[in-house]
Amino acid sequence: NGEWALWWHDNYLERLKDFVTGTTRPIRILQFVQRCAKHGDALSVISAIDSFCSKVEWAMNVGDKKGEILDAIVLETRPRWVLELGTYCGYSTVRIARLLPPGARLVTIEMNPHYAQVAKEVIQHAGLEAQVELLVGSSSILIPQLKKKLDIEKFDLVFIDHWKISYLPDTKLLEECGLLRAGSVLLADNVVCPGAPDYLHYVRNSPQYQSQYYQSYLEYLQVEDGLEKSIFLG
Numbered sequence: 703n704g705e706w707a708l709w710w711h712d713n714y715l716e717r718l719k720d721f722v723t724g725t726t727r728p729i730r731i732l733q734f735v736q737r738c739a740k741h742g743d744a745l746s747v748i749s750a751i752d753s754f755c756s757k758v759e760w761a762m763n764v765g766d767k768k769g770e771i772l773d774a775i776v777l778e779t780r781p782r783w784v785l786e787l788g789t790y791c792g793y794s795t796v797r798i799a800r801l802l803p804p805g806a807r808l809v810t811i812e813m814n815p816h817y818a819q820v821a822k823e824v825i826q827h828a829g830l831e832a833q834v835e836l837l838v839g840s841s842s843i844l845i846p847q848l849k850k851k852l853d854i855e856k857f858d859l860v861f862i863d864h865w866k867i868s869y870l871p872d873t874k875l876l877e878e879c880g881l882l883r884a885g886s887v888l889l890a891d892n893v894v895c896p897g898a899p900d901y902l903h904y905v906r907n908s909p910q911y912q913s914q915y916y917q918s919y920l921e922y923l924q925v926e927d928g929l930e931k932s933i934f935l936g
């Protein structure tokens with residue numbers, strides 16, 4: 703059901719609406735945010751995107767239900783440095799950035815330049831551009847450059863939400879590049895739908911991680927999905 707729903711919303715309906723409107727889904731989300739959300743008010747940006755994506759057009763944001771779990775983990779972690787893999791339109795970026803303690807930074811990586819441009823405008827609309835560094839490119843190329851590029855030592859929290867096939871190789875890359883410390887938290891989205899079985903097998907069986915599943919629902923749909931929180935033990 704989940705696979706079918708994703709195909710329906712992400713391929714068939716999106717292409718149809720793109721064709722009919724002559725725009726793209728990210729542009730339609732941005733236009734809704736600009737029309738309905740208050741400038742500088744992150745919560746109203748989040749509400750506008752949730753409202754658009756639950757009532758008008760589905761989109762692959764982490765969504766409101768899993769978003770609450772994400773919020774709780776950001777608040778309990780109180781990170782100084784956060785990395786997000788997969789920005790899309792900046793929904794989860796705004797969710798995370800609004801909860802960061804003073805002086806903390808969120809680095810978010812998006813390989814699609816069109817999505818990244820929309821995300822930049824969404825983040826600006828939320829008034830959070832000072833907290834966020836948006837990098838455009840592939841995670842596998844950018845991760846090894848992060849220490850030099852941004853003078854980062856280690857990430858306290860990593861939100862993993864790009865293509866599922868990249869979860870495991872990028873996690874190993876973060877380890878190899880020395881970007882994780884004992885206690886760093888990895889939070890991976892969509893571990894059930896569409897699923898990341900090789901990643902789950904790794905974090906649940908490696909002695910280097912202590913891992914826990916948070917059951918929830920796929921964004922804006924009644925289909926089981928969840929987040930996996932994995933603490934790197936060093």
Ligand SMILES: C[S@@+](CC[C@H](N)C(=O)[O-])C[C@H]1O[C@@H](n2cnc3c(N)ncnc32)[C@H](O)[C@@H]1O
Nearest residue numbers: 763764788790793794812813840841863864865
């Ligand atoms: C599920 S969406 C991210 C949703 C976003 N985190 C949110 O909740 O609002 C996945 C995004 O990851 C991007 N992506 C996929 N593989 C990537 C990679 N290897 N490097 C950078 N971006 C990637 C895609 O272009 C897409 O925009």
